[in-house]
Amino acid sequence: MRAQPTASHYVNGRYIEDEGGAPLPVIYPATGETIAMLRSATPNVLELAVEAARAAQPAWARLKPVERGRILRRAADILRARNADLARIETLDTGKAIQETLVADALSAADCLEYFGGAVAAYNGEAIDLGGPFAYTRREALGVCVGIGAWNYPIQIAGWKSAPALAMGNAMVFKPSENTPLSALALAEIYSEAGLPDGLFNVVQGYGDVGAGLVGHDVVAKVSVTGSVPTGRKVLSLAGSKMKHATMELGGKSPLIVFDDADIENAIGGAMLGNFYSTGQICSNGTRVFVQSGIHDRFVDRLIERTKKIRIGDPLDPETQMGPLVSKAQHDKVVGYIEIGKQDGATLACGGNVPSLQGFQGGFFVEPTVFTGVTDTMRIAREEIFGPVMSVLKFDGEDEVIDRANDTEFGLAAGVFTRDLPRAHRVIAELLAGTCWINAYNLTPVEIPFGGFKQSGIGRENSLAALALYSQLKSIYVETGDVASPY
Ligand code: NDP
Numbered sequence: 001m002r003a004q005p006t007a008s009h010y011v012n013g014r015y016i017e018d019e020g021g022a023p024l025p026v027i028y029p030a031t032g033e034t035i036a037m038l039r040s041a042t043p044n045v046l047e048l049a050v051e052a053a054r055a056a057q058p059a060w061a062r063l064k065p066v067e068r069g070r071i072l073r074r075a076a077d078i079l080r081a082r083n084a085d086l087a088r089i090e091t092l093d094t095g096k097a098i099q100e101t102l103v104a105d106a107l108s109a110a111d112c113l114e115y116f117g118g119a120v121a122a123y124n125g126e127a128i129d130l131g132g133p134f135a136y137t138r139r140e141a142l143g144v145c146v147g148i149g150a151w152n153y154p155i156q157i158a159g160w161k162s163a164p165a166l167a168m169g170n171a172m173v174f175k176p177s178e179n180t181p182l183s184a185l186a187l188a189e190i191y192s193e194a195g196l197p198d199g200l201f202n203v204v205q206g207y208g209d210v211g212a213g214l215v216g217h218d219v220v221a222k223v224s225v226t227g228s229v230p231t232g233r234k235v236l237s238l239a240g241s242k243m244k245h246a247t248m249e250l251g252g253k254s255p256l257i258v259f260d261d262a263d264i265e266n267a268i269g270g271a272m273l274g275n276f277y278s279t280g281q282i283c284s285n286g287t288r289v290f291v292q293s294g295i296h297d298r299f300v301d302r303l304i305e306r307t308k309k310i311r312i313g314d315p316l317d318p319e320t321q322m323g324p325l326v327s328k329a330q331h332d333k334v335v336g337y338i339e340i341g342k343q344d345g346a347t348l349a350c351g352g353n354v355p356s357l358q359g360f361q362g363g364f365f366v367e368p369t370v371f372t373g374v375t376d377t378m379r380i381a382r383e384e385i386f387g388p389v390m391s392v393l394k395f396d397g398e399d400e401v402i403d404r405a406n407d408t409e410f411g412l413a414a415g416v417f418t419r420d421l422p423r424a425h426r427v428i429a430e431l432l433a434g435t436c437w438i439n440a441y442n443l444t445p446v447e448i449p450f451g452g453f454k455q456s457g458i459g460r461e462n463s464l465a466a467l468a469l470y471s472q473l474k475s476i477y478v479e480t481g482d483v484a485s486p487y
Helices: 043-062 065-081 083-096 098-104 106-122 154-165 182-196 209-214 230-243 264-280 295-310 328-345 398-406 421-430 463-469
Strands: 009-011 014-016 023-027 034-039 127-129 135-139 144-148 171-175 201-204 219-224 243-250 254-260 288-291 348-351 371-372 387-394 413-417 434-437 471-478
Touching: 009 043, 009 154, 009 182, 043 135, 043 144, 043 171, 043 209, 065 083, 065 106, 065 154, 065 182, 083 098, 083 106, 083 135, 083 154, 083 398, 098 106, 098 264, 106 154, 106 463, 144 154, 144 209, 154 171, 154 182, 154 201, 154 219, 154 463, 171 209, 182 201, 209 219, 219 230, 254 264, 254 398, 264 288, 264 295, 264 387, 264 413, 288 295, 288 463, 295 348, 295 371, 295 387, 328 348, 328 387, 328 463, 387 398, 398 421, 413 421, 421 434, 463 471
Parallel strands: 144 171, 144 219, 171 201, 219 243, 254 288, 254 413, 288 387, 371 387, 413 434
Antiparallel strands: 009 014, 009 201, 023 034, 127 135, 135 471, 348 371
16 A cells, blocks of 8 residues: 655755655554655755745735636635545544545535635725825735644645635745644645646655744745644744744633533534544544533533444545544543543543554554543543544533633634524633534634634634735725825
């Protein structure tokens, strides 16, 4: 089962290699076998990528927005046409079940390219009437932008960053996570095939040092990172020290609140999606599930019943609902948190084991796990686990649950399940989170802004908000009469 690309990096419209780069093995998380061997970018590769982007960007920015958009929309069509192949690459790289990668990864990137490819032509500055003289504003490209990705949604993240950047006339150098380097290369090929001029979307592989090298590069005007809070802090301080624009999409420990009057099956469905999809490796997951005391026990019984039915196993089998975690390190981290949960006194209501699966003994699997009787101070209720581990917390009143839900350093997302819609809106308005759902969870259509409050990040992806953040505003005053000069 090989997934070896032509070479490690895609720079200036072609694959390049530098044998001096540190080896970067690509591991299939379901078996632990090495399926490709890439190399980390050397300073030489990094320089070539930044220079290619710098050289290509001005002519691209001078094109009519509708012409740039047309190329993005063509690339969206190719992504859709190749969805099955891309889903397979994504499953091999991440271990996520193919039934997910067929619907949630390349297709989300395609939606994004299509949206920004269309929206950019209508995204203009404004004219300001000054009673004779007037002014107008222009939304101008920033220049060379850097995108740095996490490993949970590799092609989606590459799409979410590159589409608004390119639409606005920027060039991008993208560094995928070292765990999942493959699909960004496929995206780069697709952009070229769609007619994107060479140098505008470059992919360089590497570990954190390559990311840091890009962030610190003097030519780079903006950096957008999807990753953990500690990485975000490092990147933001380096970017800030050089006055670069920055978007930070970071981690979370989001609350999902289920009131007594909620549709219980929908609420459980939302909680399961918000904890087990992508083997729990989603930044916006509602990992603190607050359930009101009146339905708590019924909710837990039915949740356990449904969780036990999740089919875990071969990610390439279309019937499989949950694959392994992305890496041995992440697996060990999640297993460690399950131990911590038990030691801290939470009740392990289901899961918690490492399953032994025929033919997949080397894989990084963990059973979907539910803890009940979780209290606010337990580590499993405070720290981001990034695995299929749900904490259920009981509550009585509305004010109480709002206080408890907000008692966290994070603020990425939140959800409320209730049939009482005035209450739903009232509670959501009080929750300190950037992306919220009422009677749903984890849906992130490109049309709505996505991002976090507090430590969960700065800036937004998707929607017109992203176009604003990949551009800078120029104001132009136009005199229509004489210059009123005292000299
Ligand atoms: P990391 O923070 O470990 O890494 C994110 C990216 O940053 C990787 O490409 C990494 O490279 C790179 N990196 C690491 N150190 C530096 C540095 N000093 N300078 C520049 N780049 C650096 O996150 P994970 O990949 O482990 O992803 C999981 C995290 O991402 C979770 O916290 C999750 O919540 C968050 N996330 C947030 C999302 C959001 O939109 N808010 C969405 C998805 C995930 P390398 O991998 O090679 O070390």
